[in-house]
Amino acid sequence: MLDASARELDPYQAGCPTRRILDLIGGRWTVLIVGALGEGTARFSELLRRVDGISQKMLTQTLRSMERDGLVIRTVTAEVPVKVEYTLSEAGRTLTEPLRALERWSIEHFSGVAASRSEYESRIAG
Template structure:
């Protein structure tokens, strides 16, 4: 006997979905860039700021602290005068590199199509177009 849609239990939820949990970790635009900056090993604070174009000191600090809290990044303090700080991916953080590289590759191969689809959609559904009234 088939179940009705009202008795069917949801198998997709924010609290149980592995995808949403991972996206919660890496969805910030700076997170991916910071992780990529560390893909070749330890990197100093100043070098990281230079490599990640457009990131402010405040946003960088927030991003690496979140990644450190999640166990993906470790901070190394070098006892120099003044103190130097280096960051690197943990073993857990390194496991994110491959799936992130695959997403980056998907973007390189397909993002042009996404842009084209957006342009097509926007031109079809802008005020004044004959289809615009059909979206509710």
């Protein structure tokens, strides 16, 4: 059941603060990072290897946003060299199944979407 303040939120309204959360969790990199961390705790370099194509800068920015919003826990261990690990928070773990469903959907429907794109481009081209 939603509390009173949650009932007042409406992401379809331009000024609703939930839109920032939707932007974050709907982003390509967040989906892939949640998927990677759904397999367990990982160091930055491990995430960089696992999420092929993401730059160090984008990984850093996305992890910071996810940490700020309470989706990721960053743990620093005072070793030489310093060890930094990332894990999903309880809130972040609640995203794994919905985001995996999107991942599965994209795989299952890829060929149909690709065919539709090709057909559309052919129609537009003339």
